[in-house]
Amino acid sequence: MAATLNNFPLLAAHCGFAGSSTKSRTASPVIHIRRRKTQGMLFRGILVGSSPDWNSVAEKSAGEIRKAICQAAPALNDNSYKMRVPFELKEGQFRGFHRLSSGLNMEFIFQKGYQSENRKPPLVFVHGSFHAAWCWAEYWLPFFSRNGFDCYALSLLGQGESDSPSASVAGTLQTHAADVASFIEKEIKFPPVLFGHSFGGLIVQYYLANLEHNSKDKGLSRSHPSLAGSGLICSVPPSGNGGLVWRYLFSNPVAAFKVTRSLAAKAFQTSLPLCKETFFSPAMDNLLVLRYQKLMTESSRMPLFDLRKLNASLPVPSMKDPSVKILVMGTKNDFIVDAEGLNETARFYNVSPECIEGVAHDIMLDCSWERGAEAILSWLNALSVE
Secondary structure (H helix, E strand, C coil), rough: CCCHHCHHHHHHHCCCCCCCCCCCCCCCEECCCHHHHHHHHCCCCCCCCCCCCHHHHCCCCCHHHHHHHHCCCCCCCHCCCCCCCCCCCCCCCEEEEEECCCCEEEEEEEECCCCCCCCCCCCCCCCCCCCCHHHHHCCCHHHHHHCCCEEEEEECCEEEECCCCCCCCCCCCCHHHHHHHHHHHHHHCCCCEEEECCCCEEEHHHHHEEEHHHHCCCCCCCCCCCEEEEEECCCCCCCCCCCHHHHHHHHHHHHHHHHHHCCCCCCHCCHHHHHHHHCCCCCCCHHHHHHHHHHHHHHEEECCCCCCHHHHHHCCCCEEEEEEECCCCCCECCCCCHHHHHHHHCCCCCCCCCEEEEEECCCCCCCCCHHHHHHHHHHHHHHHCC
C-alpha cells in the first residue's frame, strides 16, 4: 500500500483562471502595469522608479488612476508577457508588481472598491496550484469591488506574471507566506481580510500561525502583519493532502486515479473532460472550460512546492491569536477536497464550516460562482458589524 500511496503525491495541487472581454491591448481601455521597466509608474506625485503607493491609488477614482498611468506609462510590449495566453484585465482593474526583498517581482491585480459610507477592510486573495491572480479577477474582484471593497489578487512566485526564483520549485510554505506578508506590509494601509484557495489556503494557514500578535513570544523568529479576518476557501487541510489521499484510495479508487492523473500527471492540461471534472461543475460551458484550461496551463511555470518537504513540515502550527475571525468554506461538489478535509480545517480553527451547494472546486470561476461570493459577502458584512 505504501508503494501505491507514493503514486498519489499531488492529490491537492490545484486552483483556477479567467479572462476578459477586451481583446486588443492597443485598443483596450484597461491599463496594464508591466514588468520591471514599468514597475515605477507615475501616479500623481509618485516619482518614476519608486514603488507605486497603492494606498493613495485606492483613494482615487478609476478615471484618475487611468489618466495618471496613461500619462506616464511607456508602451506595452506583448513579448514581455510570461504567460503565452495572457489574461486581459477587465475595466477598472490594474496590474502591478511588488518588489520582494529578494529583488523578484510579484504580480498583483488591483480593483478599487466603489465608495461606501463605512470604510471596509481591503481584501487580499491567494491562489492555489495551476492558477494565478487572474482566477480572482474574472468574477470575484468585480463583485467585491461593486460592494465597496478594495481588492488585491496575488500571483505567487513562478506563477502568472510573477518572476521565477532560480530554484526548481517556487518556494516553501514559509517563503510563500513571507511574500504575502511583505506585500501586505508594504502595499496595504489597513489590516486586510486574507483569503486563500486550495493550496493557497494552506499558505494562509501558515500566515495565521505567524501573525504579529505572536511576536511577543521569544521563540518566534518572524511575525506577519495583522489581519481583519481570514477566509479558507476549498483549502487543503492543516495536515496536508495525506488524509485526502488515503480516503480516496479506500472509498473511491477510480476518483483517486482520475485526480492523480489530472494533477500529478497534469493531464488536465490536455484533456478537456478531465479538466472539467477536476475543477468545474458538469453544467459549465465547454468553451469556457477550454479558455480556463489554457490559462491554467500557462499559469504555473514551476511547482509551488516540493511536496515531500512540504508534507514533512506539516501540520501547520496552531493560530495563537483567537481574536482573528476565520471563515472555512468548501463546496458540495469539490472533486479534490472532500467533506472530511473541510471539517478538519474547521475543527482546527474551532469554527463551523460552510459548504456551498452546486459548486465545484474552482468556486471563484465555476458557473455558479455567485453562490460562494454572496456567502462570503454576508460573512464580511457581519464581520464589519462586530
